[in-house]
Amino acid sequence: MNYPLNNIKIVLCNPSHNGNIGSAARAMKTMGISQLILVSPTVTLDDHSLALASNAKDVLENALILDSLDQALSDTTIAIALTSRKREFSHSLSTPKEIMPEIFSSINNNEKVAIVFGAERTGLSIEQLEKCNRMVTIPGNPEYFSLNLAQAVQIMCYEIYSNYNPSLEHLKNNITKASAIDNQGILNHLDEVLKKTNYYKHKNETRIVRHLQHIIHKANLERDEVDLIRGILRRIEQKIV
Amino acid sequence: MNYPLNNIKIVLCNPSHNGNIGSAARAMKTMGISQLILVSPTVTLDDHSLALASNAKDVLENALILDSLDQALSDTTIAIALTSRKREFSHSLSTPKEIMPEIFSSINNNEKVAIVFGAERTGLSIEQLEKCNRMVTIPGNPEYFSLNLAQAVQIMCYEIYSNYNPSLEHLKNNITKASAIDNQGILNHLDEVLKKTNYYKHKNETRIVRHLQHIIHKANLERDEVDLIRGILRRIEQKIV
Known part of the structure; x- marks a missing residue:
């Protein structure tokens, strides 16, 4: 299958600063986009562009x-067209987020x-x-707006990239989440410990247990965190006289 | 009512480049955020910071x-914490978009x-x-990721700003959209013109009219565009012999 972001072209009209072109190339590559078009640039690409492109010089080349x-x-x-000025045709003005579904439907x-994009100035x-x-x-502060x-x-x-690949799976470790039975195990274990320490005396046990259950749910535990907590509870249990 | 973005603090830990601090201030102000905290900066704010802050020097000050x-x-x-490295605790890793509901619920x-944010290097x-x-x-190209x-x-x-204020209403002209009766008026008028020109002869009139209606709907017309089109149709009608 084709890589859909290859259907996106970044078009810079009349760019006049070498450095900006290099920085744009770097920003593109960081977000997985590689097709750059320069329309009538008023500068030629030079060492300064390449320096600012960092390791994205393939995009420039x-x-x-x-x-x-x-x-x-x-x-x-x-x-x-990217624009920040109020225009006569502004009925069709969208934010980046609003235009994404249409971009993805096309690519x-x-x-x-x-x-x-237009010229810098x-x-x-x-x-x-x-x-x-x-x-x-791009939406922003109506009183001060300065984006190069x-x-x-x-x-x-x-x-675009965040909509193309909203997941961070490649950065995440393999994780096994706690199951309902793991969580219930903690709650039961904790309940035993509290009984042994007489904690519930003159208190509303049902309400406390419900509250503890709520906390356990919110913690969104992983399997090995369950093991850690159960180990702690076992040790505490042994030490209760 | 309080301005909710005032509850957001941008915290830069050990920043070491004057220019970056200035650019960060400018980026913040452009997006309506003004609370900047520098934790143990290894540089002092200087003219270079102020220059790069452009008119956002109030944020720096x-x-x-x-x-x-x-x-x-x-x-x-x-x-x-903003991080781009794979971490041991990465179970709780979110994208900027994923964390927004929680940010807004709090602020x-x-x-x-x-x-x-951590130090530059x-x-x-x-x-x-x-x-x-x-x-x-921040999600991006797994093979090349370079954001300063x-x-x-x-x-x-x-x-944050796009989620705070997703609308561009302040940039839009006052627009009156065409009503259903406006659109139907165009379709009826066009139909009359086509009848007068014998366009429908040997054609499937119903299907053509349905197709034209579909086009009119997609065009999402405004009131004054309706007037323009009706004017054109009137002129054409006058010239048909």
Whole structure:
């Protein structure tokens, strides 16, 4: 099966800072996205770009450099303009989160999707914006909003990757969760200990047990934590006179 | 009512680069978060920090500088450690998206929540990690993952702000959507035009009308777009011989 994020192109229109292009490449690769298109860059890629790309220089080396946004978008079904300004057409404005279902519906269907960013200082021109069929704005503080090009690329790529692979399974150890019977075992054991220590005297036993059960449920124990607790309870039991 | 994002503290442990602190402040303010705590920074805030903070220098100026993480966390109910390494305790690892409901449940209840970041090169120490009661990892490419401190702060703050205020209403123009009767008016008008041009001859009229209706629904028209289309249809009608 194809890797769906290969259907996503990050399109930078008229980028003017080498460093930003490198940082964008790094942000892309960190989020598993590799197709970079530069439309009429006003700089050439240099050592500074490569330095900021860190180990994502393959993304830079494979970047397509094109003369026009039309070329970049020719095979895309969805072209998403990133914008932060209030626009006349703003009825179709979405947040990154709102546009995700549509992006995934397209790329899972093997259609191409472009995410289009404007020049650092000016953003997308009206002409560039009109070539896109969707508009996205990253929500933020209405009184102060300062995201540079690479940061905007990073947020979009983060949102895409998090939706593509929301799980952290590869980072997790193999864990066996406690079963209901494990948890009940702890509760019963604890109950015995409390009886032996006369803890319940003049107290509402049912209520206390229910409360302890609630705590055990919330702790969401693992198998080896059950063993630890049972071991502690056994030791305490031995020491009760 | 209190502004709930004021219950969030961004805690940077042992930050060692002035620039990162400034960039983090800027990322925070852009996402409406202002409480910054520096635990034992190995640098002092300087002009470089202020430069990178851009207009977020108020966040830097109000930053608390503390000697220990314990002090920073003393009044928090949830302390979230950001980590990217596989850890022994990784059973409780969440993504930023997974932890959001818990963050909002706390801050809306006026409890304090800390998001805790480690030093640039080393991340959080085991001791720092153990003082936190939640762990979060930003998902990304398992083969290449490169986020600096300020970028990690930015992604967390973006996720928080987007969950706090998912709407872009303040950016949208006032729009009146087309009603069902507006859409039906277009369809009826189009139908008349097609009849007058004999377009339906030898065709399945019902099916064509249904198809056109479907297109009109998908276009999600606004009131003034309805007026535009009706105007065009009137002009066409006049010119049909």
